Amino acid sequence: MSSPRRLLEGDAALPAELASALRGAPGEPGLEQLRELAGSLSAALGVPLPPVAAAPAAATVVAPAAFGVAAAKPLAGLGVWVLGGVALGVGLSGVAGYGSAAFGGPTPAISARPAAAQAVRRAPASAAPAVTAPPLPVEASTAQARAPAVASVASEPAAAEAAPGALPETELSLLRHARAAVASNPAEALRLSSRHAERFPSGLLAQEREVIAIDALVRLGRGDEARARTARFIEQYSGSVHVPRLRELLTRRGGQ
């Protein structure tokens, strides 16, 4: 079975407004947006991410000639290390070794596509049907891939909704507040982590919640509870990337 041609790849009967809509689909983030994302994620993970650069990384991006992307030149001098920011921050500052374990190997630059590359997508509607398929991340042997073991992502109950008009309390916002409080007010961090567990029992970030709660317990001097909770965590998530960090935390603070 051959794949049908995509709508923009030559259907002469395509309504002009629909062609326009397909061209007007949201594009990639700007450099600043990407840097902010890297900064918040870096803080959340407790480790630096590689520099955000403005140029596409040739090794990670397919650049179809039809887009002219291959001709785009990197903008020099825009690489920057991103650190800090306000975020969830389950990382345990000062835990040696974690970075090299989870973030080992070369650190390619994070790239944002130059504006010129995106501008190509804004071809006039009157032009011949243009192939506007965006570049994809490189993936060798992709077409032969079998169904992947996609992560199972649970959702919180539908009842967990904010009042109409108010910004809903999200998993991330709740844990971000918990993380922000863990050093100065671990009791509050523990309360917020409990609230997360109640509101998002099958949430995406249950493991991160547990890390924060255990961190708070340790800081509150409730070492026995912290160790017991860590044991449950390891039993439930034996292969988790957080396990070494939890062990280090208990060791470093002596579960005091």
Next chain:
Amino acid sequence: MSLPHAALQGPAQEARSVPNFDAIFAGYSRFAWRAFARLGVQSRDLPDVCQEMFLVVHRKLPEFDPGRGSLRAWVYGICVRVASDYRRRHSNRREAPLDQQPSLAVPAGQDAALQDRRAWSKLARVLGELDAPKREVFVLYELEALPMAEVAAVLQCPVQTAYARLHAARRAVLAAFASGEPT
């Protein structure tokens, strides 16, 4: 093609190492952001949703098995599920589920890009009214330009099911744009 996954059951792939998280973020952050926007995540929520997604990727990375599928399909699969979770969370909010572009009249020929964005606003509403599987296939195939076999891998459905969803989505989209409804 008689078996749904026949095309996906090729010879054993050559061993490939699992990239580290840095490489995944470098290679996929722009695409994840874009895909989320196209799947209906509002602009203001994109940073948080992307961050959630990469936290999941970071945690799940040790479980990724290159022998079972491509990294790209795995990452897009997580994107789709995080976006689905997002839409479920926001389904009861008293606001438009998708970004609404300004509805100001645009003088003909003045700004093609703005016209495109207005047209996208209409398409986004149409996609938002589709059920999730059809919307996801449309976005992944028509906008993200993934091969159909990979779309099926991302969505963990038979390829022919993905084709059926694509055709249904196209019918709905074409009907909406053929009706001459105002944007």
